[in-house]
Amino acid sequence: MRILVVGGGTGGTIIANNLARRLSAELRTGKVSLTMLSASDRHMYQPGLLYVAFGQMMPDTLYRDQASLLEASIEFHVDPVKHFMLDERRVKTQSDRVFDYDILVIATGSRMVPEEIPGLVEGSETFYSEAGAIKMYKALRNFKGGRVAIVVGVPHKCPIAPVEVTFSLHDYFKTRGIRDKVEIKYHYPINRIHSIENVAKWAKPEFDRMGVAYETLFNLKEVDVQNKVIHSEEDTEYAYDLLISIPAHRGMAVIEENRLGQAGWIPTDRHQLTMEGYDNVYVLGDTTNLPVSKTGSAAHFEAEVIADNIASIVKIGTPVREYDGKVYCFIEAGHDQATYAMFNYLNPPDLKPANKSMHWFKMSYNQMYWSSVRGLL
Amino acid sequence: MSEVKVIDACNTFCPGPLMELITYMKQAQIGDTLELLSTDQGSAADVPEWVEKVGHQMVGSEKIGDVWHIKVRKAK
Ligand SMILES: Cc1cc2nc3c(=O)[nH]c(=O)nc-3n(C[C@H](O)[C@H](O)[C@H](O)COP(=O)(O)OP(=O)(O)OC[C@H]3O[C@@H](n4cnc5c(N)ncnc54)[C@H](O)[C@@H]3O)c2cc1C
Numbered sequence: 544m545r546i547l548v549v550g551g552g553t554g555g556t557i558i559a560n561n562l563a564r565r566l567s568a569e570l571r572t573g574k575v576s577l578t579m580l581s582a583s584d585r586h587m588y589q590p591g592l593l594y595v596a597f598g599q600m601m602p603d604t605l606y607r608d609q610a611s612l613l614e615a616s617i618e619f620h621v622d623p624v625k626h627f628m629l630d631e632r633r634v635k636t637q638s639d640r641v642f643d644y645d646i647l648v649i650a651t652g653s654r655m656v657p658e659e660i661p662g663l664v665e666g667s668e669t670f671y672s673e674a675g676a677i678k679m680y681k682a683l684r685n686f687k688g689g690r691v692a693i694v695v696g697v698p699h700k701c702p703i704a705p706v707e708v709t710f711s712l713h714d715y716f717k718t719r720g721i722r723d724k725v726e727i728k729y730h731y732p733i734n735r736i737h738s739i740e741n742v743a744k745w746a747k748p749e750f751d752r753m754g755v756a757y758e759t760l761f762n763l764k765e766v767d768v769q770n771k772v773i774h775s776e777e778d779t780e781y782a783y784d785l786l787i788s789i790p791a792h793r794g795m796a797v798i799e800e801n802r803l804g805q806a807g808w809i810p811t812d813r814h815q816l817t818m819e820g821y822d823n824v825y826v827l828g829d830t831t832n833l834p835v836s837k838t839g840s841a842a843h844f845e846a847e848v849i850a851d852n853i854a855s856i857v858k859i860g861t862p863v864r865e866y867d868g869k870v871y872c873f874i875e876a877g878h879d880q881a882t883y884a885m886f887n888y889l890n891p892p893d894l895k896p897a898n899k900s901m902h903w904f905k906m907s908y909n910q911m912y913w914s915s916v917r918g919l920l
Numbered sequence: 921m922s923e924v925k926v927i928d929a930c931n932t933f934c935p936g937p938l939m940e941l942i943t944y945m946k947q948a949q950i951g952d953t954l955e956l957l958s959t960d961q962g963s964a965a966d967v968p969e970w971v972e973k974v975g976h977q978m979v980g981s982e983k984i985g986d987v988w989h990i991k992v993r994k995a996k
Contacts, residue, residue: 697942702934734966738936760973762942777973806947834932834940870934888931
């Protein structure tokens with residue numbers, strides 16, 4: 544049985560390592576082969592970018608060599624897939640190599656598309672890339688006071704990030720002693736300040752306490768860079784001095800180009816995590832079209848289910864588990880406190896007040912991530 | 921008439937039904953109708969409020985069993 548994992552980020556790496564352990568005997572005897580194709584020889588811990596944007600982490604600490612994270616039995620190539628030929632059960636890569644498979648796993652992630660909103664690339668700071676996070680930190684450092692606007696595109700990965708960056712901005716300006724010279728205004732696309740109702744209920748009084756203003760039902764239409772004004776689809780506007788954006792996302796271009804899913808989101812079965820119409824193709828992480836938050840946490844829990852199922856298909860010929868929509872997200876509530884949200888398809892999260900120990904747990908997790916992707920946690 | 925695109929946002933808390941609708945609305949063409957399925961009681965009020973504010977058109981909203989079926993036409 545030939546298993547091919549496309550994508551060496553959070554989801555792909557956890558699946559591959561879990562499979563390497565569960566199928567170690569089959570891999571040794573050659574009954575199974577396990578190959579990973581990725582677009583990069585490095586693996587980035589993306590949540591660390593939020594800390595880079597506030598000068599709390601250096602970007603080089605967010606990377607590991609991808610090969611060093613993988614079990615030795617995994618054949619790893621940095622050679623991105625260009626063509627998916629699902630009916631022939633094969634893919635073709637950038638270097639024109641062909642890989643045939645019996646089971647395919649797609650975990651190619653997502654990308655932000657700020658260029659889809661006029662003025663957003665030139666007009667805003669974002670921490671969703673390494674270069675962006677460094678640039679945002681420099682902009683924050685040079686900021687002496689004025690109006691800071693936060694805008695959020697739909698959909699985007701890490702749905703908690705908008706509230707986290709808002710808390711962090713408040714603490715950052717407070718520490719610099721200029722909070723009284725800064726007006727922070729948060730803009731959110733739906734009619735409450737977070738998509739998860741209990742997060743919205745928890746965050747609203749916190750925003751009020753911190754003096755953060757907010758406007759809901761604000762979907763960004765364009766940024767007038769010259770006059771420094773943001774305009775919404777709902778016909779409202781706001782003049783800013785510093786604009787922080789969490790741009791809308793799409794799946795990777797290769798998914799759209801191969802017509803696997805509109806906007807790069809692959810139609811995926813909620814419980815089996817197979818691609819619609821293909822029982823031998825599994826999809827996880829950001830690139831699914833599931834109504835689940837696009838987080839490393841979701842990718843992790845999905846990866847565990849898929850790895851168990853592929854291993855059981857090899858061993859007994861049938862899958863054994865279903866994904867229940869589980870997600871666990873830390874929520875940094877500033878620079879020294881945090882809480883968390885845990886939920887699944889049927890049970891909403893129950894938010895606890897933020898405290899210091901959750902913050903230190905999150906700081907530890909920032910290191911534990913590397914054990915987690917190795918499949919050890 | 922173009923086919924109605926169904927968005928199944930039942931039993932989901934994040935990103936939630938309205939976020940799902942906004943996502944698919946961006947991918948739709950002007951004149952397309954989207955049908956949002958939601959088990960969130962809030963959707964019956966939240967969705968029309970957004971649709972009206974942004975300038976799309978409500979086509980209908982009804983509860984069948986535990987599921988809200990909310991139809992919206994993309995107008996701009
Ligand atoms: C600023 C920020 C903060 C975040 N905070 C959190 C948080 O606190 N908690 C949380 O759970 N999540 C958080 N996330 C989200 C999390 O990082 C992603 O949801 C997660 O990495 C998704 O995993 P994935 O495997 O789907 O994709 P990724 O981890 O992005 O991996 C995609 C992989 O696919 C590869 N690839 C791309 N194209 C191809 C191709 N054509 N062929 C082969 N390989 C390809 C890439 O090289 C990469 O290795 C955050 C993200 C950001 C940007």
